[in-house]
Every structure is written in structure tokens, then in C-alpha cells.
Amino acid sequence: MAYAALRSLAQILNQTLNRDHQYLILDEKQQIESLIEKVSSLQDFLENSSKKIKKHLEIKIRNASYIAEDIIESHITDRILSESASHEDGILEKISIRFNLIEKWIVSSSKPASSSPFLFPFLFRKRQNTLLRVLHQEGRLEFPNEVAESVDLRYLDCISIHIPSSISKLQNLQTIILRRDMRRPLYLSLDIWKMPQLRHVLLEYGILPDPSSVGTEGDRSVFVLENLQTLSLVMNFRCAEEVIKRIPSIKKLGIRYKDEEMDLEYYCRNNLVHLRKLESLKWINFGYSFLMNLSFPTSFLMNLSFLTSLKKLTLVKGRLSLEDILIVGSLPNLQVLKLRSTAFFRQKWITNAGEFLQLKYLLLENIALEGWRVDPTCFLKLESLVLKDCYEFVEIPDEIREIPTLRLIELNECGGSVLTSAMDIQEE
Missing domain, CATH: 1.20.5 (Single alpha-helices involved in coiled-coils or other helix-helix interfaces)
Structure with a gap:
């Protein structure tokens, strides 16, 4: 692996x-x-x-x-979204x-009986902790208690199976990356909502607690995270009003849902429309259902059309109806679209006039798609087309070759007929 x-x-x-x-x-x-x-x-x-x-x-x-x-x-x-890219x-x-x-x-591992500091990289003295700004931890599953004393910490990257409430002491922390070495999810402490300087929270398999369970509305220990721009990937993210109002500046959001827990009403996913600054959204379905038994809720996709700020959309593992793909194509400012392990209705994709007018980058990976018909008025700004593991795909539509902005067609593990159509486009 x-x-x-x-x-x-x-x-x-x-x-x-x-x-x-x-x-x-x-x-x-x-x-x-x-x-x-x-x-x-x-x-x-x-x-x-x-x-x-x-x-x-x-x-x-x-x-x-x-x-x-x-x-x-x-x-x-x-970088492709040059007008608004943060270029961190x-x-x-x-x-x-x-x-x-x-x-x-x-x-260190190649030395017998090694006592290298890299085996226990965080056995440092308390006096040194207060000056620490960046911390990358490997090789332990227990969250180091010493970290909570690092009050100047700005960047934390660690492996853990539990994040204690003491993390809220890190009031200057801006970026936190939490990973796990085991299959069980990582449960974040409720105190994550008491860290107002957070800008980027990246989780491998994490569950974010609902802040509505913290005291009453008058509890001032729970902040509005005005600076939070990135939150990804959150498992079974409940977009309750209490959550949405605490992340008003979010730009990048990644969410994962189990197939048996797709209750749209309970998870309040239609509330995402209130994230007025959201530029990038990744939705992943996961579980044990077959691909064709999963879907992306149409009402949720319809609400996305009101998010004029949305520029990047990634959908992973699910079924798209004709209505669903019509909604996605009408998103007014969508510039990057990635569809992974996704099935189209009757394995056909038919674009209509005026769809995907701002799209620059299109990725289709492991797609159950045989036919693709493109209206000449679509994809007028497309720069990159990437096809991966599309074995059932027959050919690239002729209309694609007429796109004046197209710079790249990339193929990985696709059928011979697709390669032939790509070579024909290259020769022209």
C-alpha cells in the first residue's frame, strides 16, 4: 500500500x-x-x-x-482559479x-536500540514549549499533554485517536491537521469551538461536535470562528443553524457521509446555502452500498445554485440524474468540477445550451459513462480535461476539439477508442 x-x-x-x-x-x-x-x-x-x-x-x-x-x-x-486563488x-x-x-x-530505525529524538519528537522541556510555532508529530496515537503548553503554536500536524479539551489553550493556533493510524474515526473535542484564531482544519477521518450542545445561547465560551476558511474532511457533518452561523467565512468545505446515514433533514445540508463565502465544496459518499444505490440529494444540489461564490465542486461516489447534472451545469461561477466514482442516468451525459460557461478544469474518474453529447455553447472556457479509469467511455465528443481555450487532455487507464479520439484532436 x-x-x-x-x-x-x-x-x-x-x-x-x-x-x-x-x-x-x-x-x-x-x-x-x-x-x-x-x-x-x-x-x-x-x-x-x-x-x-x-x-x-x-x-x-x-x-x-x-x-x-x-x-x-x-x-x-x-492556481487555475487565478482571480481568487489564495496562493497560500x-x-x-x-x-x-x-x-x-x-x-x-x-x-533512526536502522540503528539498533536507537534512542533517537525522532522516535519521541515531543519529549521537550516545558520552557521550550512557549516558543514553539510549528509542530509536526509522528509515531504516537495519544495526544501529547505537553502540546497544550505551547501557547505560541500556530501550526499543528499530528496523529491521534482523541483530542483533549486542553487543546483550547492554544489560542494562537491557526492550522490544525489531524490524522489517525486506525480505522476508527477521530472525535474532536467540543473545545474546538473555543479557538477563534483557527483558519484551516484538515481531518483525515474526523467528527466535529455540534456546538449547540454547549450550554445556553448566552455561553460566551463558544466563539464564532470568523477566521476559519478551510474545514475538511468532516464525517457526517451536521449543518445545523448553530454550526453554520459559527463558520461564516468558510471558503473550503469537505464532507463525508455514510450510505446508511443520508438523512437530508437530520443533517440539515440545505443550510449550506447560507455559507455565502464558500468557494470549494467536496462531498464524499462512503459505505457498503453499490454505486448505483447512492445519490446526491437533488434538493441539496438545487440550493447550490444560490451559492454564487462556489467555484470548485467535487462529488465522489454517487448517482447523478439528468436533473442533477443540469443543476451542476447551471452553477454560475463554477470553474473546477471533479466527478469521481460517479454514475450518470442511463450512463449518458447530455449537456444543454449555455451550461458550464465558466468551467476551466474537468476531471472524470472511474465514471460509469458510455455516451457524452456536448452542446457547442458549453465549456467555452475549458482549459483542462482529465479522464481516469473511464473504461466504458467510448470517445471524446467532437465539440471538445472546437474549444479555443483547451490546453490539455490527459488520459489514464481509458479505452483505446478514447485514446484515438484524443490523438485526432491533437493532430488538428
């Missing part, structure tokens, strides 16, 4: 370097080249090291690869730091 994750990350890095160079500044290009070298080195390590060492480090390598791939992909699509500084440096730590773990 770790080697496959590294291989996938290496592919993303090389594609980013080759296809998206127009969106990268020189420093980012050099950082990506450095990351490619690190990934290659880790692949060599997995191929040549003993089973004992590999077992010890595989989970860390796998998790780092998955997170890095998601961050880089989001970073590039943000240091995103690639943080990925590099993660892999540097893994390399140091490898060095």
Missing part, C-alpha cells in the same frame, strides 16, 4: 511539473523537483529494506503520500518537512 501510494504521488508530481508549469513559480518548480527525488528515494527504501523496518514505517509513508497528493492537487486547481505561502515546504521527518525516522 505504501509503495502504491508513493507511485501515485510520484505520478501527480511529475504531471504537475510537466503539464502545469504555467501555474507554478520558479521556487515551486524547484520544490516539486526536490519532492520527486525524496519520493524516489523512499521507493528505493521500500524495495530494498527488511520486512521489519518496512512494517514499522509503511503507515507513515502511506499517510504522508495520500495527504501530499490531495494538497498538491488542490494547490494546482487553486509555504504549502510545499510543509509537505517537504513531512517527508524529511520520514527520512530521519528511517535513519
Whole structure:
């Protein structure tokens, strides 16, 4: 699993370097080249090291690869949205730091009876904690009690199965990335709502508590998180009014729902329409139902049409009716659309006049789609078309080749007829 994750990350890095160079500044290009070298080195390590060492480090390598791939992909699509991209500084440096730590773990693990500080990276003195700004933790499942004393902390990246209430002491914390080494979900403390400086909360498999369970309306210990811009990925996110009003500035939201817990009324997902600054939304269905038994609630998609701020939409694992895809196509400012493990009604996609007028980037991955008919007035600004694992897909519509802004068609694991139609477009 770790080697496959590294291989996938290496592919993303090389594609980013080759296809998206127009969106990268020189420093980012050099950082990506450095990351490619690190990934290659880790692949060599997995191929040549003993089973004992590999077992010890595989989970860390796998998790780092998955997170890095998601961050880089989001970073590039943000670059494509040039008018509003935040261009957050240091995103690639943080990925590099993660892999540097893994390399140091490898060095320390190769020494017998090693007492390397990288095995217990947070056994530091209390006096030092108050000056700590950035903290990346590997190799423990218990949240270090010492962290709560790091009052100057701005950035926290850790593995844990439980986040204690003491985290609310970190009143200067801006970015928190919480991962887990086990399949059970990570339950955040209710005190997460008492941290007003938070800007980015990234969860691998986390459940966010409902703040309405905290005291009464007059309880001032629960804040409105005015600075929070990113919240992803939250499992079974309940969009109750009490939650929505506490995250008014959210720009990026990622949510996951189990197939047996799709109650639209209980989860109040129609309330997302009140997030007036929302630019990016990722919805993932997961569970044990077959793909065709799942769906994205039509009433929810209809409400998205009122979100004029929405520029990026990702839908994973579900069925789209003709009405659903019509709604998505009418989103007025949608520039990035990613459909993964998604089925179309009767495996056909028919676009109507005037749809997807602002779309720049379209990804179709593992899509149950045989026919695709495109109206000439659609996709007028499309720059990138990416098809992955679309084995049933027959050909790229002729209308796509007429799009003047199209720069890239990328194919991965698609049928021969799709490759032929792409080559025909390239020759023209």
C-alpha cells in the first residue's frame, strides 16, 4: 500500500511539473523537483529494506503520500482559479518537512536500540514549549499533554485517536491537521469551538461536535470562528443553524457521509446555502452500498445554485440524474468540477445550451459513462480535461476539439477508442 501510494504521488508530481508549469513559480518548480527525488528515494527504501523496518514505517509513508497528493492537487486547481486563488505561502515546504521527518525516522530505525529524538519528537522541556510555532508529530496515537503548553503554536500536524479539551489553550493556533493510524474515526473535542484564531482544519477521518450542545445561547465560551476558511474532511457533518452561523467565512468545505446515514433533514445540508463565502465544496459518499444505490440529494444540489461564490465542486461516489447534472451545469461561477466514482442516468451525459460557461478544469474518474453529447455553447472556457479509469467511455465528443481555450487532455487507464479520439484532436 505504501509503495502504491508513493507511485501515485510520484505520478501527480511529475504531471504537475510537466503539464502545469504555467501555474507554478520558479521556487515551486524547484520544490516539486526536490519532492520527486525524496519520493524516489523512499521507493528505493521500500524495495530494498527488511520486512521489519518496512512494517514499522509503511503507515507513515502511506499517510504522508495520500495527504501530499490531495494538497498538491488542490494547490494546482487553486492556481487555475487565478482571480481568487489564495496562493497560500509555504504549502510545499510543509509537505517537504513531512517527508524529511520520514527520512530521519528511517535513519533512526536502522540503528539498533536507537534512542533517537525522532522516535519521541515531543519529549521537550516545558520552557521550550512557549516558543514553539510549528509542530509536526509522528509515531504516537495519544495526544501529547505537553502540546497544550505551547501557547505560541500556530501550526499543528499530528496523529491521534482523541483530542483533549486542553487543546483550547492554544489560542494562537491557526492550522490544525489531524490524522489517525486506525480505522476508527477521530472525535474532536467540543473545545474546538473555543479557538477563534483557527483558519484551516484538515481531518483525515474526523467528527466535529455540534456546538449547540454547549450550554445556553448566552455561553460566551463558544466563539464564532470568523477566521476559519478551510474545514475538511468532516464525517457526517451536521449543518445545523448553530454550526453554520459559527463558520461564516468558510471558503473550503469537505464532507463525508455514510450510505446508511443520508438523512437530508437530520443533517440539515440545505443550510449550506447560507455559507455565502464558500468557494470549494467536496462531498464524499462512503459505505457498503453499490454505486448505483447512492445519490446526491437533488434538493441539496438545487440550493447550490444560490451559492454564487462556489467555484470548485467535487462529488465522489454517487448517482447523478439528468436533473442533477443540469443543476451542476447551471452553477454560475463554477470553474473546477471533479466527478469521481460517479454514475450518470442511463450512463449518458447530455449537456444543454449555455451550461458550464465558466468551467476551466474537468476531471472524470472511474465514471460509469458510455455516451457524452456536448452542446457547442458549453465549456467555452475549458482549459483542462482529465479522464481516469473511464473504461466504458467510448470517445471524446467532437465539440471538445472546437474549444479555443483547451490546453490539455490527459488520459489514464481509458479505452483505446478514447485514446484515438484524443490523438485526432491533437493532430488538428
